[in-house]
Structure formats: structure tokens, C-alpha cells
Amino acid sequence: MDKNLNAISTIGEFGLIDKLTKDITINHKSTSKGIGDDAAVINKGKLETVLSTDMLIEGVHFDMVFTPLKHLGYKAVAVNVSDICAMNATPTQLLVSIGMSSKYSLEAIEEIYDGIKHAAKIYKLDIIGGDITTNPAGLAISITAIGEAEKKDIVYRSGAKENDLIVVSGDLGGAYMGLNILKREKEVWNSNPTIQPDLSGNDYILERQLKPEARIDVIKLLNELKIKPTSMIDISDGLASELIHLCKQSKKGCQLFEDKIPIDPTTHKTALEFNINPTTCALNGGEDYELLFTVDLKDYDKIKTNPNLSVIGHINNAESGTNLITNGGNSTPLTAQGWDHFS
């Protein structure tokens, strides 16, 4: 953290908002009114408006010791955008609330906001409003993402049908192993601050943890392939937990094949270093923000060779339960041991 040379208290709340928001531009025709009034106005015409909100709390969702502030701002946007993507909708606008101590430097909050604005640029979002307040106890970021889609295109968690294929984007477990690396190096550093943290060779999984991406590209790809998933959810709490959610809301069961679960080599290697089963990482490690969805069998040919997508199982009737078929060929019930921060 920078020294508190330029405390927020010297410019006041309105000064701070002005400073943070002066270079925000409006890109979407549907944004009738952005920052600067009591509320934001969006006009979606015939489109549906999709909204999602998430709160990130210091000490729960991130550790200030190893979280670059700009990445934190970026991630706060990405996790919300991921929820909009999981509806098969296009993210369009953001509302951003930040609570942070007046002891923070102005540079610190600007860095967070820079990350937010960078993400808004990458994901083509309008920041249309928000709130900034002091939070003596630490940093809290609450973001509401808004998106749009035609009614016929929106995909819910509840639409999976028997025999549908279960598909996941990207690879799983990386964000969790990135977190483990960061925690290990923090402990080393705490016990001996003269030792430089050893983060070498782990760029991929560190980025998965610190600066995850929402899979807008997958939504576009599905659209190009003319595939409408029958159900979809984003993976924030781990594959097992999300697949159970999806089956529960669709009133179906499933078979998930262990050997089909996509795991990056870095994740695999690091998991073994930490004496963790790589499959356990993929099933229960959270924060991958990949998309988990189901498609009709007829769409199999369109996706089978796509490097971004893996078919990992299929939907059964509810009575058969939600099961993992292990590498050894055994069937075992899936259990959600996802990241539940109240436990």
C-alpha cells in the first residue's frame, strides 16, 4: 500500500467521485443516463434486462497482502459479468459501490477503479452509477452488472433434459491452486521476510486466481455455432456444487466422467506438489468462472473438436442421482464441498 500522502479526506466524497468518474464514457445507445443523477436509466426497448450483483469483502474474497488492487477491481467486474454470461446474455452496464477506509490513499482507490474501468473497456460495459462510502473495517466492493438478451435466447439453470450433454468451458481447478501458491508464499514470507516469494512458473494459475476472465467469448462462440444451451451456470463454487445446482433446478440427475474433466498441466503438477488430488481441485476448487452448460445431443458435432469446450458427461433422470464415474470406472455420488465461506 502506498503511503497515505493523498488521503481521501482531503478531497471529500464528491471530489472523489468526480475524480474517479470524469473519464468514464457512455458507449451503449441503451444508456439514457449514466453517472450524475440520483439513478441510472437504461432503455432496453424490446430486449430483456438482466441484472446480477456480488459483494467482495477484504479478508473473505481477497487478501490485501497478495492482491494487486488493479486486479481486484478487474476481478470484481469479471465475477459479475460471468453471472450475466451464464444467462446467455450480453453484459452492457455496471453499478459500482465501494466501501473503504478513509485511511486508504487516494492512489489505492484509484488503482481499484482503474481495474474496474479496464474491465469495463475489455468487456464493453458502461459504468452507469454507484456509491462510494467509508468502511472503517476494510475494503468492500459491491457490483451490479446489467445485461440484455432477447427473451428467446435467455438460458436458465432449470432447462437440462435427459440425455443432454454436459459441457464445460476452459479448464478447472487452476484458480484454487493459484490461491494455494499465494497462501504458501505468504506463510513463508511471514516467517522470514527476507526470503523473496517464489511465484515462478505459476503464471497461469496465479492469473486464474488474481485476474479471472468472464467467458463472454464462449457466449459469442455458442451464438456463432447457433447453439442455445438447455441450461447454464457459471462455476464460482466448484464444478461439483454447480452441477448439483443445475441438476436440482432441472429436476434431473447426471453422470460426470472424471477422465473428461479438463485440468491444465500447471494445475495438475501444482496439485500433486500440494498432495491434493487434481480431480478434487477441479470438483471443489472455486473461482474458475468457467461456464457449465448442457446441450442437446444434436449439437455434439458442432462442439466436439472445439478446444475451448469439453464434454464431461450427460444428464440422466432424477432418480439415478448426480454421480461421478471415476477413472477406475466406479460410480460415486457427487458431493458439493464447494467454497462455503459461512462454514
Next chain:
Amino acid sequence: MDKNLNAISTIGEFGLIDKLTKDITINHKSTSKGIGDDAAVINKGKLETVLSTDMLIEGVHFDMVFTPLKHLGYKAVAVNVSDICAMNATPTQLLVSIGMSSKYSLEAIEEIYDGIKHAAKIYKLDIIGGDITTNPAGLAISITAIGEAEKKDIVYRSGAKENDLIVVSGDLGGAYMGLNILKREKEVWNSNPTIQPDLSGNDYILERQLKPEARIDVIKLLNELKIKPTSMIDISDGLASELIHLCKQSKKGCQLFEDKIPIDPTTHKTALEFNINPTTCALNGGEDYELLFTVDLKDYDKIKTNPNLSVIGHINNAESGTNLITNGGNSTPLTAQGWDHFS
């Protein structure tokens, strides 16, 4: 606070969400999808969608010592709904994010949520989504309110014209004096816990502080009277600060008459007890959540005898500045000494 008999950790996050949201019903035709998926979906057809978000933080916006939790939930909704009203829009939906320590009792968070649901019922809102997370440092509530209006009916801060009348709803300064009473009794209690707090005779101003109402009734009244304000803002930071905002965004000046500012007798009496000028309370005391707006002169006859509305001044050109005409007839520039929690 109740004893921690029924800690949140025993039911987990999803159990908690289920428990809190199971009795939430959907009332608006425009709510295509509420709680239970990655994001909420609203379909406004030809109407504009209006959104506002506010974060309330323990120790900044409320003191747990004297804030009943149910009132806190109610207030968190009311302050957001007030922003939607200030656009001359009808509030329709809510997104609710709560960060609170897992050390809190389940009863505590249920009480907050009861207050939120009660407000949703009173204001006829659908709770369509949100987030619940731990916040080891204290309680944080972030709410996004969504409303709707026809494009032609939306009122911005920027539309005030020269000679327009300045109007305020209700009365001012009460919430601030309520806060002063609560702080005084907290100090008395801290120095001698055997003394019962003396809150008698102050019901009105205590309620103004602890359970303010958003003035949806005023929006309906204006609609019935066929008055579209030329500009509008809600009073969260004090009359002076908000009137300066309104004039700045409309590029105008104003004359505000001290003797026209509506102050309740309880507020007046309590201000004198505390050796505070009652006008100062009304100008700079925050959290009244009344509506401040401007109307064309031709609308004067429609409002002049309405007990809910007071004409307190008029709009001038920008060059003449934003001025208070005191009871003694002197003109003095308005200064915003509103509640700026970063100072």
C-alpha cells in the same frame, strides 16, 4: 444482539439464502425471473428502466448500539427507493447484498431481512436477487433499486429554469436531531449503564432517523396533480448541499427563503435544547429523504395549499449565485456543509 444460539455457520450460505428468500413472492408482470438463477431478468417493454445503488456500513451509516435491525433493513431499502422517486419513476425491484460476520446470529440477519421484506411490501417491490457473504469486520448492506417510467416522465437534476419555484416535501432536520438524541442517550448509558435512556416525547424525530420513508406518495401526488417537476433530487445530505447540486447541474442560481423552510415543532424544540440553530439543522442535517424539486410558476395554484409541499424559494440565473434570504432579510451564499463522511 441475541445470543449466538443459531449461528449462520450451522446452515451454510445456501441454507441461509433458502431460509431468507423462501417467502419472497413476485408481484410485477415485468419480473421474468427473480431469485434462483445467476441473474435476475426484468422486461420493461417500452418503459425505461431506472437503477440506483447504495451501500450502508456499520459504524458509518448506522450504530449497532441504537439501531434496531429490522429498521435498518427497512431504511436500507427506503434510501434506495428514495433515489428512484427522485427520478419521478416508480420503484419496482430490488437487488440486496449483505456482508455480515458469521458470528452474528441467524436471528439477527433474519431481522434485517424482515425489515427489507417489510419495506418491499410497503413500497410494492420485487426482491429479484442479491448476494450474502461473510464480512468479518462488521455489517455492510448494499442495495440496488430498479424502477420504471415512461421516457417523457423522467425528471433529472438538470432541468430547472429561471423563475421556477423551489418546492420541498415534508419537513427537514428531523433525522439529524433524532440522531443527536440517540447519540446523547448512548453517551449517558456508556457513562452509567444503570440509567434508562430517555427517548420520551421524541418519537417523531427518532423515527425520522431510524425508519425514514421514501416519498412515493409525493410522486403519486404530483402525478395526480399533473405536475411534472422541471428538476428533482432527494435530500440525503441536507437541503443546502442538494439545492447547490440541483442549481449546479441546471446551470442556474437560486433564492431560498429561511422563513419558508418547513421544520417540525419537535425538531425545532430539540435543536434549541442542543443549542443548534433549527435552520442549520434543516440546511445541513442529512438523511431526511424528502424530495426537493422545481416546478413551473403555472403549477403554483396546484400546490400552494397542499400540506405535504412547501414552496421555499425560486430559481435565478447562474450569475446571481445560490443564496439564502435570512429571516432578517439579508442575502447570504448557501454553503454545503452536508454530511460528508470522508471529511
